[in-house]
Amino acid sequence: MSVLNPSNVAVETAPHHTLSAEVVNQLRKVPILSALRDDELHCLDETEELRIEAGELLAKQGETARFFWILLSGSLRISQLMPDGREIPMAVVTEGNAFGELPLLSNIPNISNVRALEPCHLMQLNEEQFWGLMTFCPQVRRAILGNMTLRMQKMQNVTLQQEKMAALGIMAAGLMHELNNPGAAARRAAQQLRENLNRMHELAARFTKADMSREQKECMMGLQTAALAVKQPIRMNSLEQSDAEERLAEWMEAAQVEDAWKLAPTLIAVGMNEHELDCARQSFPGEIFSDALSWLEALVSSQQLVGTIEESIGRVTDLVKAVKSYAYEGKGQRQTIDINDSIHATMVILAHKMREKEIVLEKDFGAGLPPLQSECSGLNQIWTNLLDNAIDAVGAHGHIAVRTWSEVFNDSTGKPSLDLCISVKDNGSGIPLESQPHIFDPFYTTKAVGVGTGLGLGIVYRIVEQYGGVIRFTSEPGNTEFVVRLPSDRA
Numbered sequence: 001m002s003v004l005n006p007s008n009v010a011v012e013t014a015p016h017h018t019l020s021a022e023v024v025n026q027l028r029k030v031p032i033l034s035a036l037r038d039d040e041l042h043c044l045d046e047t048e049e050l051r052i053e054a055g056e057l058l059a060k061q062g063e064t065a066r067f068f069w070i071l072l073s074g075s076l077r078i079s080q081l082m083p084d085g086r087e088i089p090m091a092v093v094t095e096g097n098a099f100g101e102l103p104l105l106s107n108i109p110n111i112s113n114v115r116a117l118e119p120c121h122l123m124q125l126n127e128e129q130f131w132g133l134m135t136f137c138p139q140v141r142r143a144i145l146g147n148m149t150l151r152m153q154k155m156q157n158v159t160l161q162q163e164k165m166a167a168l169g170i171m172a173a174g175l176m177h178e179l180n181n182p183g184a185a186a187r188r189a190a191q192q193l194r195e196n197l198n199r200m201h202e203l204a205a206r207f208t209k210a211d212m213s214r215e216q217k218e219c220m221m222g223l224q225t226a227a228l229a230v231k232q233p234i235r236m237n238s239l240e241q242s243d244a245e246e247r248l249a250e251w252m253e254a255a256q257v258e259d260a261w262k263l264a265p266t267l268i269a270v271g272m273n274e275h276e277l278d279c280a281r282q283s284f285p286g287e288i289f290s291d292a293l294s295w296l297e298a299l300v301s302s303q304q305l306v307g308t309i310e311e312s313i314g315r316v317t318d319l320v321k322a323v324k325s326y327a328y329e330g331k332g333q334r335q336t337i338d339i340n341d342s343i344h345a346t347m348v349i350l351a352h353k354m355r356e357k358e359i360v361l362e363k364d365f366g367a368g369l370p371p372l373q374s375e376c377s378g379l380n381q382i383w384t385n386l387l388d389n390a391i392d393a394v395g396a397h398g399h400i401a402v403r404t405w406s407e408v409f410n411d412s413t414g415k416p417s418l419d420l421c422i423s424v425k426d427n428g429s430g431i432p433l434e435s436q437p438h439i440f441d442p443f444y445t446t447k448a449v450g451v452g453t454g455l456g457l458g459i460v461y462r463i464v465e466q467y468g469g470v471i472r473f474t475s476e477p478g479n480t481e482f483v484v485r486l487p488s489d490r491a
Contacts, residue, residue, distance in 0.1 A: 018045050026072045027123070029096050032143035033070075043137060047129055050122040058122075059114040065103030068130040071095050074120030080112045087113065101144050104130055108441065182312035189308040196298045196305070203295045210288055219283045220292055223272070227300045230270040244268045248277075255281055257290040263297040270300050337372040337379060339404055339420050339486075340365040346383040347402075353391050354400070362401040369406050370488045372420060378463040385460045386424040386482050393428030393480065401425045406488070418488045419469075425481040436475060 019027070019041065027033050027041055050069075052058060058069070061081050076093040090112060093099055103110055104127060125133060134141045212220075245264045251274040252260035267277075277293070284292050347361070354361055372379075390400045403423040408416055431439060440461040464471045469486035 023049070023072070023123075027070070030070055030072075030098060031096065032098050032140055032147065035139050036137065043133065044123060044125075048124045050120075050124045052116045052120050052122075054116050054118045056116050057113060058116065058120075059100070059110045059112070061111065061113045062109050065100065065108070065110050066127060068098065068100040068104060068125040068133075070098045070123040070125075072121040072123065074122075075117045076114050076120060077117050078112045078114055092117070098144070098147070101130070101148050105145075105148055106441075179316060182316050186309050186312035189305040189312070193302055193305045193309075196302045200295060200298045200302075203291050203298070206291055207295075212288075213283075216283045216288075219279050220295075223277070223280060223292075223296055224299060226276070227267075227270045227272060227296060228303060234269060234271050241268065244273065248272075248274055251277075252293065255289060256287075257293050259294070263293055266297045266301050266304070267293070269304070272296075335374060337374065339369055339372055339422065342379055343383050343402060343404065343422065346380055346387060350384070350387055350391065353388070357391065357394065358397050359391065359394060360397070360399045362399065364401070364403040366403075366405040369404060369420060370418060372467075372486060372488055374467060378459075378466070382460050382463055382484060383422075383424075385457065386484075389457070390424055390426035390428065390480075393430075394426050395428070399427045407485075419485045420488050422484045422486075423481055425479070427478050428480060430477040430480050431473075431475040436473075439473075440471075 024038065024041055027044070033041065058076060059065075059067075071093055073095045075095065077089055078091045078093060078099075079087045079089045081087050093114070099114075134144065245268050248268055249260045249264040252263065257263065267273075280292055281289055343365075347363075387400070387402075394400060401423070403425075405421050407419050407421055409419060439457050441458060461471060464484055464486070467486045469484060471482060471484045473480065473482045475481075
């Protein structure tokens with residue numbers, strides 16, 4: 001008899017019948033059934049025998065869980081489908097093992113793919129038969145629940161590690177983007193600075209051959225002093241700047257200055273216009289005037305390039321500090337953590353994702369917040385998940401607001417306690433009403449299979465609990481807010 005299982009795989013099944021002596025002997029080798037008497041084993045009489053070939057899919061990740069299986073012979077591989085389409089092996093099921101109880105007992109979809117590594121012979125129990133077994137076979141029930149507990153612990157450890165790796169991946173991607181920009185800017189500035197130095201060397205050689213008067217030297221020194229006194233480029237609107245550059249370039253061209261259109265933007269940026277340069281035009285004849293302005297532009301440009309290099313190195317230093325704060329936060333020893341610094345470090349790492357969508361980020365960090373005293377770890381995973389989810393939820397030009405503050409409240413003993421409060425709000429599409437009761441459930445996701453693990457908010461919930469805090473949310477289209485409350489002193 002051939003049937004289709006939920007994964008649409010053709011499998012060979014035997015009709016319902018009394019268990020054969022051979023199958024009973026095989027069931028005796030199954031640890032969770034080994035203590036049952038023969039008459040108790042016959043509570044499995046109406047279950048199906050299932051045979052599948054190597055490579056066939058028994059259960060598909062994300063589909064509704066409907067069956068519990070006992071593997072009589074063969075082996076199967078359990079694997080998880082990742083967001084990038086890769087299928088990661090998680091475990092191998094060998095003969096004598098029972099599996100499939102976790103999604104049935106937790107009322108969640110299949111959390112992984114199950115595929116045969118070789119021809120397999122199984123007993124398949126539907127939901128009704130499974131719950132009958134749980135109800136009427138106490139010894140089996142205890143064994144199944146014991147298996148479930150062990151598997152839940154292993155799964156939580158695996159998913160926590162996956163979440164850490166996902167957070168590390170986000171951090172690495174963010175670091176790559178963030179380091180690329182200042183690194184490239186510093187490299188370009190250094191190359192241009194080298195060109196400027198070579199040009200200034202050539203111009204200095206020309207000046208040594210020219211017979212410059214005292215007035216010319218004083219004029220040149222005065223222009224350099226005035227230009228170097230401008231610490232930041234003068235800000236103008238685009239039209240004003242364009243007009244000023246055009247006027248100066250035309251004036252310099254009329255004075256036979258080489259590369260006038262290249263020199264004009266730099267000179268305008270430090271307030272040099274045709275009126276400021278008129279004394280130089282009167283003091284320097286012909287070609288010497290062109291060399292004098294070229295020298296002045298190279299000097300000003302070099303100063304600006306040094307500023308660019310300093311700014312780029314400062315940016316890299318800030319990134320290294322942010323990553324160090326992110327990576328070393330909470331290492332199993334009691335630490336004093338500044339919540340604002342912790343959130344800021346995560347923002348720095350995720351900045352590239354916000355820039356890609358041109359998201360408006362509003363920060364309102366409370367002043368004078370007490371430090372968080374704790375031996376727990378994983379604080380940065382809270383911010384990474386909440387911010388990353390908010391970034392995914394909003395569209396281009398979306399809005400995300402992050403706020404921190406403190407509140408005093410009386411605990412269950414009436415003793416006043418100070419909570420650190422963190423709000424992450426976005427104007428995305430919101431969480432569907434039918435999904436809201438489940439978003440903190442392990443493995444729950446509203447995304448398509450292979451897009452997201454559904455682990456993020458479950459991990460967040462557990463980490464917040466470790467800190468002795470709570471997390472709440474409200475959501476409607478255009479307004480979703482998560483609020484985390486953490487006691488400021490948590491041993």
